[in-house]
Amino acid sequence: MKKIMMLIGAAAVWLGLFPAAVSAVAPQQPTGSDKFHKPSELFSARADGRALFVEHFKAIHYVNFPVTGPTRIEAAFAGEVNDFRISPMILGIEGTQAGGTVSFTLPGPGWYVLEVNGREKLILLADPVETDVPRVGDAGVISVLDYVKSGSDDTLQTEALQRALDEASRTGKTLVFPRGVYRTGTLTVGSNSRIYLAEGALVKGSENREDYPSDGNRPEADHINNKANYSDNGEFMTFSRLLLVDNAENVRIWGRGIIDGSGTVIRAQGKPANLIRIRNSKDVLIEGVILRDPAAWNTHILHSERVTVRGVKVLNDFAVPNTDGFDPDASRDVLIENCFAYCNDDNIAIKTTNNMDLLQDLERVTVRGCVFITRKSSLKVGTETKAGRMSDILFEDNDVVECDRGMALYCYDGAAFENIRFVNNRVERNFPDNQRKAIHFQILSRSGKGHIRNVLFKDCAFDIMFPKGASMAGLDAEHCIDGVTFDGVTVAGKPVRSLSDLGMEEPRFVKNIRFK
Template sequence: MLQTVAVIVLLGLVGFRGVKCGRTGKVLESVSGFSYEAINCRKHSASLTDFGGVGDGKTSNTLAFRKAIESLKQFESDGGSQLIVPPGKWLTGSFNLTSSHFTLFLHKDAIILASQDEKDYPVIPFLPSYGRGRDAVGPRYAAFIYATNLTDVVITGNNGTIDGQGSTWWDKFSKNELQYTRPYLIEILYSDQVQISNLTLVNSPSWFVHPVYCSNVLTLKLTILAPVDVPNTDGIDPDSCTNVRIEDNFIVSGDDCIAVKSGWDEYGIKFGMPTKHLIIRRLTCISPKSAVIALGSEMSGGIEDVRAEDIVAINTESAVRIKTAIGRGGYVKNIFARRFQMDTMKYVFWMTGGYGSHPDEGYDPKALPVITGISYSDMVAKNVTMAANLAGIDGDTFTDICISNVTIGPSPKPKKVQWNCTDIVGVTSVVSPPSCSLLPDQGAKACPFPTDKLPIEDIKLQTCSS
């Protein structure tokens, strides 16, 4: 695993020098001499130490982060600004990135440590598309790093680390001792032009990266690590977002490596904001208890046009899993996945219409999801317990499923029935072992994969330096 991490993580070298920046001509001792790639570069720069930051791993830097971000906000309309987190261990409570055209940059030897004190996390309203907190009814704790209503926000580094120190949260959650939903590690809301890249993220209390109600989102070259036995530590969860590019990430998780979402039951239906135009490329995932890519289960605003390719799955419960239920409404359509390499899987293909958790009793039992246009091709898997478990909903058949050029090797103790299919309609082509009767062989005919480019692919990163 460490060898794999080394391949995909970019390292940089960083030096120091003073630059003039800030109010009243104050000299700020800013980190400089480094370069990184970003959607936009910044005119102004400052270091956390300029605002009283102490990187000893013990002193709280919550006030320093807040002062720094507030001070740099003055440059929002003057070329933007970047806050440099230099080498050290920087303990802090939750903080809000309140400025557009802003970059938070971590030196390769910088570690931001999340406070384990609940008092360091503001309590904020639940998301309108969920109608409640995900862990508990009512409000929720703010994410460790969060932002709302921004344009052009970047969180990046030369593989610096953000450590959520989630063990206390996990313990309290397992004992049902938390009043509110656990904080996510990074959550960006209602924002455009978002980049999260070139970082190591470890031990989030719950989901790691959660862009929600956003557009034009890049999550690139992240190493995300959580214990595989801790629930809800999803890697990257694009939620009611448009134009998202997820590339070159390595994720070890106790839950889904990528979970695509768009709201929960009647609240997601009412909010009505789908996740669409999503690219997932060059992902390596380890998740023994969950999926490489999950669609749902909160998908009531709809999920469409997802393109996943060049994926490696190791010791993972399933490759692509569609999770939905009666009462969800919404849709999952035009999903394309190809070129997967998989080793040690419970299932390769998994769809379920019986994932029945609901926010409350107010959901509509007549709200049935539409699942259609699902295309999987060019996949190889070995040491697999069961090829496919595909279960639609009685009276709400999952349609237009296509699986082609797939070879699945069984584990030493495979299931006797390799394809379990109910309430689905589709075709297969060149699939081994042979599929179920509801997916008849159509001969040597490949399943489709889009040839057009999405707008998010045209975003080119600039080389920034200081």
């Protein structure tokens, strides 16, 4: 119990200080159009007695609402409840069941998953109360409604929205998106932009692939119209996106609104557009918003420096391929903190792809305090590794609710991986995909031969033994995995003191494995 309370206290620190009142603030409601917000037919929910809007989005059901402290949840399921579990399990949230209703108390702001009958998920995105809300009419604040028509869900307004963004960049004023729907194709964000999406604002991507032009008309990985040349290699896969932060400095995008890429529709047209790409930029902050339904990687951070993504909620379509959560690529000083990500593909994939011929060593990437669900890898470095060096990478205090591979290092293109730390991460269960390994390290030679050196696992816990255990394989005696330390690691509650405790097959070209 002491450890649980310490964890809750730590969560309160990163979320800020909140009053002790046990109550939920007015819940977030959908935008004015039901077209984009389908009510859940399986779940209904109340927070401290107040009804919440539960949305059925793709394969999940979720609710996004602010809280000020401990909050009592009543979640009703439209069917028989045979069993349930509440994640992150490290918090020890105990629920009670009465008929089809499960009741429990959230300790405060955070990301939680109620799973019923081992299948249906209700994701509870409990935000801290906003403290930095710009008001239209205040000095230095402008409204996007001064540039676009409001109340039209089907009208594409790309040009008008771009004018508003350009004005915000030119003047340094804060551009506010009030509640409403804003249909658009690709938009570009420039330096000194401050963009606030109010609760109920929905930036909705076009459902026409032609509204996402590729850089220099470069051919992309079109699995519908050009199957022979399809590639999921990040160097060639995509050159388009909904929102582009390009060659910019001093950018902030924040709020409680939604950016939706219509990715399920446009990927079916063969268009692998990212949701957000931050390219060749510095000092960028994305905070608090929901980023949902990309056609490929959700947030691609390419050749950039000092990028922070904090408190962001990623909701991808579990059925759309290549929909990673966050992809730091040839970047430096990146922080991904206190985020939630539900992905078809990797939650985190730290890369050096050479996309757009932008390549440099990757350094100092931290991922901490997040909650993740994926059918693929969760905490991953690779697969594209085309720079000379990728170093000083920290995964800390993350809860992986479900994944195919918990922690993966894939050095396939010749880089030197150095000083990679997995500290105080927890993996709850295995998603039955094709690998089913808690840990998977591998060196291959696609376009170069690399190394993996100095990897630390400290105070990490795997709640179960994955079906295939763990696996580590270097390439050869010269291109090997050198220096892996396990300190305070547990599997199914048992301390790891040997390879057999990890269920690991005999490692190949691996040396200096230590157990503490």
